[in-house]
Amino acid sequence: MEELVQTSAVATADWIVVLPLVLALIGAALALMLRNNGRVTFLLALLVVVAAIACEIGLALRIWQEGPVSMTMGNWLPPFGISFTADLFGASFALAASVVTLLVLFYAEADRSAADGRDGFHALVLLLLAGVTGSFLTGDLFNLYVWFEVMLIASFGLIVTGGSALQFDGAVKYGFLNFLATTLFLLALGLLYGTIGTLNMADIIGKAPSANPAVITAIAALLLLAFGMKAAAFPVNAWLPASYHTPPAAISALFAGLLTKVGVYAALRSLVVLLPATRDILEPVIALVAIASMILGPLGALGETHLRRAMGFFVIGGIGAAFAGIALATPGGIGGAGAYIFHSMLTMTALYLVSGMIERSTGQVDTRHMGGLYASSAPLSIMFLVLVLAVAGVPPLLGFWPKLLLIEAGVAQGGWLGTSLVVALVLNAVLTLIAGTRIWAHVFWRQTTGTGKVPAPRRGLLRYAAAAAIVGLAVAVGLWPDFLLAGARMGAADLADPARYIAAVGLAGSAP
Amino acid sequence: MDLVLAVVVGLFIALGVYLLLSRALIRMLMGMLVLGNGVNLLIFTAGRLTREVAPIVPPGLEQAPGAIANPLPQALILTAIVIGFAMFSFLLVLAYRAYQTLDCDDTDEMRLAEPADAPNPPLSY
Amino acid sequence: MNTVIFRTIAPLIVGTMLVFSVYICLRGHNEPGGGFIGGLIAASAIAVLGMSSGRDAARRALRFDPIAIAAAGVLLAASSGLLSLFTGSAFMTSIWLYLELGETTVPLSTPMFFDIGVYLVVLGAISAIGLGLETDDGEGL
Numbered sequence: 001m002e003e004l005v006q007t008s009a010v011a012t013a014d015w016i017v018v019l020p021l022v023l024a025l026i027g028a029a030l031a032l033m034l035r036n037n038g039r040v041t042f043l044l045a046l047l048v049v050v051a052a053i054a055c056e057i058g059l060a061l062r063i064w065q066e067g068p069v070s071m072t073m074g075n076w077l078p079p080f081g082i083s084f085t086a087d088l089f090g091a092s093f094a095l096a097a098s099v100v101t102l103l104v105l106f107y108a109e110a111d112r113s114a115a116d117g118r119d120g121f122h123a124l125v126l127l128l129l130a131g132v133t134g135s136f137l138t139g140d141l142f143n144l145y146v147w148f149e150v151m152l153i154a155s156f157g158l159i160v161t162g163g164s165a166l167q168f169d170g171a172v173k174y175g176f177l178n179f180l181a182t183t184l185f186l187l188a189l190g191l192l193y194g195t196i197g198t199l200n201m202a203d204i205i206g207k208a209p210s211a212n213p214a215v216i217t218a219i220a221a222l223l224l225l226a227f228g229m230k231a232a233a234f235p236v237n238a239w240l241p242a243s244y245h246t247p248p249a250a251i252s253a254l255f256a257g258l259l260t261k262v263g264v265y266a267a268l269r270s271l272v273v274l275l276p277a278t279r280d281i282l283e284p285v286i287a288l289v290a291i292a293s294m295i296l297g298p299l300g301a302l303g304e305t306h307l308r309r310a311m312g313f314f315v316i317g318g319i320g321a322a323f324a325g326i327a328l329a330t331p332g333g334i335g336g337a338g339a340y341i342f343h344s345m346l347t348m349t350a351l352y353l354v355s356g357m358i359e360r361s362t363g364q365v366d367t368r369h370m371g372g373l374y375a376s377s378a379p380l381s382i383m384f385l386v387l388v389l390a391v392a393g394v395p396p397l398l399g400f401w402p403k404l405l406l407i408e409a410g411v412a413q414g415g416w417l418g419t420s421l422v423v424a425l426v427l428n429a430v431l432t433l434i435a436g437t438r439i440w441a442h443v444f445w446r447q448t449t450g451t452g453k454v455p456a457p458r459r460g461l462l463r464y465a466a467a468a469a470i471v472g473l474a475v476a477v478g479l480w481p482d483f484l485l486a487g488a489r490m491g492a493a494d495l496a497d498p499a500r501y502i503a504a505v506g507l508a509g510s511a512p
Numbered sequence: 513m514d515l516v517l518a519v520v521v522g523l524f525i526a527l528g529v530y531l532l533l534s535r536a537l538i539r540m541l542m543g544m545l546v547l548g549n550g551v552n553l554l555i556f557t558a559g560r561l562t563r564e565v566a567p568i569v570p571p572g573l574e575q576a577p578g579a580i581a582n583p584l585p586q587a588l589i590l591t592a593i594v595i596g597f598a599m600f601s602f603l604l605v606l607a608y609r610a611y612q613t614l615d616c617d618d619t620d621e622m623r624l625a626e627p628a629d630a631p632n633p634p635l636s637y
Numbered sequence: 638m639n640t641v642i643f644r645t646i647a648p649l650i651v652g653t654m655l656v657f658s659v660y661i662c663l664r665g666h667n668e669p670g671g672g673f674i675g676g677l678i679a680a681s682a683i684a685v686l687g688m689s690s691g692r693d694a695a696r697r698a699l700r701f702d703p704i705a706i707a708a709a710g711v712l713l714a715a716s717s718g719l720l721s722l723f724t725g726s727a728f729m730t731s732i733w734l735y736l737e738l739g740e741t742t743v744p745l746s747t748p749m750f751f752d753i754g755v756y757l758v759v760l761g762a763i764s765a766i767g768l769g770l771e772t773d774d775g776e777g778l
Contacts, residue, residue, distance in 0.1 A: 180532070190555035
């Protein structure tokens with residue numbers, strides 16, 4: 001039987017594409033088996049995440065030099081086997097996801113008490129990382145669905161960790177709406193398979209143009225709805241502020257950094273790369289979604305007094321900015337969207353971690369009951385302010401460069417579309433700045449109205465170090481943006497012209 | 513036959529959406545289940561219906577003699593069923609626990625995470 | 638459910654179902670069957686045991702934590718895919734080993750270990766859910 005199958009030569013070096021997620025999956029299984037011992041699973045999780053980071057750095061460097069890397073599982077030929085294909089965006093997002101996970105692991109270790117031993121926290125974090133990494137590295141739409149579900153089941157487990165009534169309330173909304181989103185994604189997959197008979201991403205690029213455009217448009221609209229729901233873009237965003245603030249801070253930081261970004265990335269890849277002709281038809285819709293999310297997000301934060309719920313609205317505003325890049329779809333716009341996703345993964349996680357520290361040191365979750373915190377924790381106030389400025393996009397912080405790329409692309413595009421997107425991007429920056437500094441003033445500056453000082457918890461230093469590491473990373477990348485900008489340009493070039501991507505997959509029948 | 517199945521898929525999805533629009537958790541669960549089955553049936557139909565034999569290669573042969581049914585949609589559906597089953601069982605347990613801790617199964621009354629009577633934010637710095 | 642007849646017959650049914658589940662799992666490569674359906678049958682056997690002699694007895698009969706069984710299955714399945722690293726081919730490429738045992742040839746392969754992994758995942762996960770739902774507080778997930 002083996003002789004019939006034409007074996008494609010697979011260099012052992014190509015394994016680097018699948019290693020990060022296989023490691024995370026194996027790590028999750030081991031951590032689940034050892035879940036009675038929190039210390040062992042913590043060390044195991046650290047080991048696995050560090051190994052994954054090493055693989056992803058190697059992968060990103062290789063893509064930087066040689067272009068996209070692909071491997072098709074089980075020696076099947078590409079359109080039939082399941083391909084894993086990484087281009088620069090996929091690999092660097094996976095890298096950012098692992099880095100964020102590593103820092104959140106440290107933060108969570110400081111937050112944990114001896115009581116939470118048996119909840120399998122580390123196993124679920126590794127499973128979540130496997131799902132996220134798989135989504136970024138896969139080259140097959142159905143496989144993307146599977147990784148979405150891996151991610152979803154891990155996040156289900158995480159969101160109820162602790163088991164308070166508040167968490168069950170949030171988890172019901174999170175669970176139903178995200179399951180609905182993935183079911184809609186599956187619906188679109190079924191229709192796509194029925195129309196063009198393939199779900200391999202590289203194959204879709206070749207076959208979609210010859211299919212019935214009306215059907216493909218309906219499929220693309222379904223995909224936009226499904227990924228928009230996963231990303232919490234404007235009309236379908238209600239689940240995010242209803243659920244992200246309910247679990248412990250470390251978990252909501254992980255969610256804010258990873259989950260919505262996977263939705264945006266999937267929308268970017270499926271609409272811009274796979275179905276570009278239909279994206280042009282849907283362009284006004286995408287632009288509307290982007291503009292509405294960008295403006296309504298920070299407005300929501302302005303009217304919110306629950307600290308972490310307000311952060312949730314900032315996440316939505318950022319999703320709008322990334323969708324602006326999808327609406328522009330010039331190489332500059334795609335590069336801006338990619339850089340924005342990268343920035344958002346780091347900054348949003350840090351913002352939630354710092355919010356968790358604020359909640360811990362005041363003992364309150366509502367900004368109305370906070371105040372005067374600068375006196376007791378000056379470093380916290382500096383970190384929070386830096387992050388707010390980074391989210392708003394004040395130079396020279398990390399958030400500035402993606403917005404610059406997007407605004408440049410919008411100006412270059414011109415017309416009503418480019419102009420309205422540029423106006424919305426600027427408005428988003430201003431509103432975010434107002435809402436963010438207002439929260440900062442309420443929490444740190446205003447005279448204290450809350451209760452007395454809460455005793456400082458143990459191992460506070462580790463928590464500070466984890467949050468400060470992300471803040472430092474955000475500042476450093478903002479000050480030396482050459483890597484980010486060059487990466488955005490190169491990644492966007494591969495998305496705008498997927499020839500190298502298709503060549504890397506090496507489709508049977510269309511051999512070069 | 514394709515037409516009949518297409519109508520059935522439509523019915524399943526319409527029923528699923530109708531049940532999901534309800535506020536009661538149990539009905540929403542049923543809705544997700546029916547919707548998921550509708551989608552699975554859609555993938556099955558999308559793989560083209562044939563009256564050929566099952567996609568199993570008899571012993572001793574390298575490939576099946578004659579035409580066989582398309583095995584790929586069946587693999588996709590099997591995966592989707594397994595995943596849908598896991599999600600459904602999680603949501604079932606979740607709904608049960610939520611009913612126990614919140615003492616309601618009406619999503620309109622679940623306002624713990626988003627208090628309905630929250631006072632307005634302060635109007636000054 | 639707690640009748641004498643059921644309690645007497647249940648161990649027989651459970652034993653038969655477990656043996657049958659292993660058979661279904663192993664024949665799955667070229668014939669209808671496989672790890673998923675085998676695991677479902679095994680999990681149903683555990684559920685029958687739970688109905689007849691109670692949740693604690695079923696839990697004891699599993700010997701290991703059901704979640705740990707599922708995790709071991711994931712580990713086995715992932716490792717079976719990793720083995721092809723040593724043959725210089727892609728992830729999850731199957732490797733076959735034909736053992737000559739007297740008159741019969743026993744084909745051992747990595748897909749079989751993958752299938753056994755799936756079997757364990759399904760058995761563990763569904764038993765955990767089933768045992769969790771049989772208690773009043775829904776604890777166990």
